[in-house]
Amino acid sequence: MSKVVQFSKGSIIFFEGDKDENIYILQSGAVALRSMDLETGEQISEQLHIGEFFGVKSALAKMPSLVTASVLVDSIVVQLSVYEFEKMFGSKAFITEKMLRVFSKSLRDIHKKTEQYLGGNSISISPEHGMFMVANAFYNDGQFKSCCDVLTRILKLNPNPANKVEIAKLFTNANTRKGRENANNISSEDISAKSGSLSVNQFSLPAFDRFTKKYKRGDVIISEFEPGETFYLIKYGEVQIEKCIKSQNKSLDILGSGAFFGEMAILDNSQRSASCVARTDVACLEFNKENFKALVLGNPQIVMNLLKLFCKRIYDQNRQFKIILIKDIYTRICDVFLMYDELAGGTSRRKDDDGNFKRKFFITANDIASWASIPLDQAKDCLVRLMDRGKIQIFEDYMIVSNIHDLRRIVDSYYMKLGSTTKQPT
Numbered sequence: 001m002s003k004v005v006q007f008s009k010g011s012i013i014f015f016e017g018d019k020d021e022n023i024y025i026l027q028s029g030a031v032a033l034r035s036m037d038l039e040t041g042e043q044i045s046e047q048l049h050i051g052e053f054f055g056v057k058s059a060l061a062k063m064p065s066l067v068t069a070s071v072l073v074d075s076i077v078v079q080l081s082v083y084e085f086e087k088m089f090g091s092k093a094f095i096t097e098k099m100l101r102v103f104s105k106s107l108r109d110i111h112k113k114t115e116q117y118l119g120g121n122s123i124s125i126s127p128e129h130g131m132f133m134v135a136n137a138f139y140n141d142g143q144f145k146s147c148c149d150v151l152t153r154i155l156k157l158n159p160n161p162a163n164k165v166e167i168a169k170l171f172t173n174a175n176t177r178k179g180r181e182n183a184n185n186i187s188s189e190d191i192s193a194k195s196g197s198l199s200v201n202q203f204s205l206p207a208f209d210r211f212t213k214k215y216k217r218g219d220v221i222i223s224e225f226e227p228g229e230t231f232y233l234i235k236y237g238e239v240q241i242e243k244c245i246k247s248q249n250k251s252l253d254i255l256g257s258g259a260f261f262g263e264m265a266i267l268d269n270s271q272r273s274a275s276c277v278a279r280t281d282v283a284c285l286e287f288n289k290e291n292f293k294a295l296v297l298g299n300p301q302i303v304m305n306l307l308k309l310f311c312k313r314i315y316d317q318n319r320q321f322k323i324i325l326i327k328d329i330y331t332r333i334c335d336v337f338l339m340y341d342e343l344a345g346g347t348s349r350r351k352d353d354d355g356n357f358k359r360k361f362f363i364t365a366n367d368i369a370s371w372a373s374i375p376l377d378q379a380k381d382c383l384v385r386l387m388d389r390g391k392i393q394i395f396e397d398y399m400i401v402s403n404i405h406d407l408r409r410i411v412d413s414y415y416m417k418l419g420s421t422t423k424q425p426t
Helices: 054-060 082-089 092-118 127-140 144-157 164-180 206-211 263-268 288-295 300-324 329-344 365-371 376-388 405-418
Strands: 003-007 012-013 022-036 042-049 070-079 212-215 220-223 230-236 239-245 248-255 275-280 282-290 348-351 359-360 393-394 399-402
Touching: 003 022, 003 144, 003 275, 054 082, 054 300, 070 082, 070 275, 092 248, 092 263, 092 288, 092 300, 127 144, 127 164, 127 239, 127 248, 144 164, 144 220, 206 212, 220 248, 230 359, 248 300, 248 365, 263 288, 282 288, 288 300, 300 329, 300 365, 329 365, 329 376, 329 405, 359 405, 365 376, 376 393
Parallel strands: none
Antiparallel strands: 003 070, 012 070, 022 042, 022 070, 212 282, 220 275, 230 282, 239 248, 239 275, 348 359, 359 399, 393 399
């Protein structure tokens, strides 16, 4: 049952890194949320207003808090469990929609910081120019089918773009190479989806059949920079979320059955902030803005699950941003394996005769390079070093980590040398 709690000046309601399953509402007084900027190490402080919620992200995502809640003056807060929060506010669309917009902005801000750190262009560009850059990036990665898809979308948006000759030339080159793509067959069961998901059973009624769209591996479902008019729920398969940075597509996430994507553009009324590509054969439910309001914002169970999904994605993207901040590439790749273990989980978890903890991941050098935001050749060199040192074994479509704790020690040692006091994800 919800309760009213009094806190005196100087108290800490919860610390950064704490797992607090409660959600709070500031009733009176003053509370500040403090955290450390991952990139600069500077302290960030945000003072709450009366009536504001806090602790929502960590409670809904079931993850450690990203902030410390400090009491500035004697204050009174209302403390709710997640169940109480859902019961009291799940049907209040004006509150849940506002939260969705706040979380959407948080996620977009993380994407923007990642892009800026990697040297991305923050200057606003036209959809045609941006999508042409995306198509070029797919071509350079050998993803010729995806390249053709994006070029076709450009011409649908504008049949006579200024760079029509360049588009035609790139399309011809990509189309002739399309049948020669060296794509590994990836089962939708190969990698557990990292992000939270909704129950697909909620959409199993015949009434939803007309919303179903199917895609083949390599199909571009959404292109970065194009206008956002639809959002998607994955019925089966996996979708790769990618962002074009310095003419290269960088992986942001891998989503599986039950996950939403594309909703940020609808909530923000903005162009797409990332490309979404079918990693396997995929079936999605496609909804427009009107459907979104009627089917999602009007359904308390679905909207609460979407809030949880947003919270989990925010944690996942923070986790990847911490990876790319590691300047030592060898250590960065070790941390990619740790991220897979923490968020995706190893397919095989067992001790060998020496008591070592093995992990098996359906992951390739391309995946490693994408998550670490480094060139493929550089990733391969580091993976060979790890293999030569007996840390990993590399196979055609999966890798085995001999002892996951060895990689944890490498990453921890890096932070100790930096003198960092930042607590790593567990």
